[in-house]
Amino acid sequence: xxxxxxxxxxxAILLLSGICQQKKAVATSFSLVSKEPFLHLPxxxxxxxxxxQMRESAICGNAGQEFSMVNYKPSNxxxxxxxxxxxxxxxxxxxxxxxxxxxxxxxxPDVSNDFNKTYDLAKYSHMPDKSNPWNKxxxxxxxxxxxxxxxxxxxxxxxxxxxxxxxxxxxxxQVAKSDTIVGMFRRFRLDISSVARAGEKNxxxxxxxxxxxxxxxxxxQSEGLTGILGPNGGDGEILQNVTQYCTIGW
Numbered sequence: 354x355x356x357x358x359x360x361x362x363x364x365a366i367l368l369l370s371g372i373c374q375q376k377k378a379v380a381t382s383f384s385l386v387s388k389e390p391f392l393h394l395p396x397x398x399x400x401x402x403x404x405x406q407m408r409e410s411a412i413c414g415n416a417g418q419e420f421s422m423v424n425y426k427p428s429n430x431x432x433x434x435x436x437x438x439x440x441x442x443x444x445x446x447x448x449x450x451x452x453x454x455x456x457x458x459x460x461x462p463d464v465s466n467d468f469n470k471t472y473d474l475a476k477y478s479h480m481p482d483k484s485n486p487w488n489k490x491x492x493x494x495x496x497x498x499x500x501x502x503x504x505x506x507x508x509x510x511x512x513x514x515x516x517x518x519x520x521x522x523x524x525x526x527q528v529a530k531s532d533t534i535v536g537m538f539r540r541f542r543l544d545i546s547s548v549a550r551a552g553e554k555n556x557x558x559x560x561x562x563x564x565x566x567x568x569x570x571x572x573x574q575s576e577g578l579t580g581i582l583g584p585n586g587g588d589g590e591i592l593q594n595v596t597q598y599c600t601i602g603w
Contacts, residue, residue: 381444382453401497401557406430407442410490410560411480420494421522421558427494436514439491439561448479456575462486464567472573487563490520494558501552508549510557512541518562523548524555531562566591 394400408430419425433442440461443449450457462474464487469475480486499508510523518531526548534541549555568591 379445379447381451383441383451397500397502399497399499401435401495403434404497405433405435405437405493405495407433407437407439407494408492409439409480409486410492411484411486413492415490415560417492417520417522417527417558417560418525420492421556422525423496423554423556425494425556430494433493435493439487443479443486449477459573459575463570464488464563465569468569468571487567490560490562492558492560494556496554496556499549499551499553499555503549504551506546506551507544508546508551510543510545512543512559515539515541515559515561517564520560520562522558524550531560564591 406427408427413420413430420427431442431446431448433445437445440449440452444451449461452458452461459472459474460477462469462478462485464485466475466485466488469485475483475485478484478486510521510528512519512521512534515534516537517535519529519534520527520531521529521534521543523545528543528545528548529541568587570587572587
């Protein structure tokens with residue numbers, strides 16, 4: 354019987370929603386998620402929590418094969434742990450203000466171009482050309498070690514919260530594409546035995562794609578001061594994305 358080992362990416366690399374010089378991490382009103390998994394994991398699991406790097410595909414390109422090589426030398430990528438969203442990473446690195454403070458959400462571009470146009474938010478984009486920072490994928494990459502005793506065994510890569518689509522590369526090989534790694538509230542399990550290198554350094558690169566239908570929030574938070582809270586979910590277009598529907602609450 355072939356023994357199976359688990360390589361776990363404890364993450365929800367969520368896309369909620371350059372600048373070539375990375376800024377020092379700043380304090381925010383939201384804290385990092387604990388690196389301790391919520392669930393019990395097999396004893397030989399490798400938890401990929403810390404020492405990730407993120408970059409905008411609009412700036413670094415889409416060279417997944419190159420990004421997933423151990424010897425790749427990233428230039429001005431942002432440091433992060435996971436789970437994290439691109440916006441959270443940029444806030445932690447001082448690119449955008451903390452969205453939970455005051456009216457800072459009106460100093461951050463929305464994923465909706467129409468909303469940005471209505472409220473003149475495009476000027477806050479951190480992209481060199483002031484384009485929408487959320488309409489193209491973001492890359493997350495990490496170099497990690499695999500124990501030597503993984504050799505000859507089945508190695509699984511567990512993705513516990515990709516949102517919304519993802520292309521996954523390991524050691525220069527694509528192991529999953531965005532046409533199958535798709536949807537919210539889902540977990541994915543990939544057999545990477547053929548590309549994993551036991552007893553050596555390995556590298557993983559994941560391209561996180563935005564929602565297929567971003568929708569428009571329609572209302573700004575300041576309208577709440579006048580009693581106008583706006584419809585839950587904005588124009589509702591975001592519901593066209595494959596997700597989980599509940600009839601009573603969450």
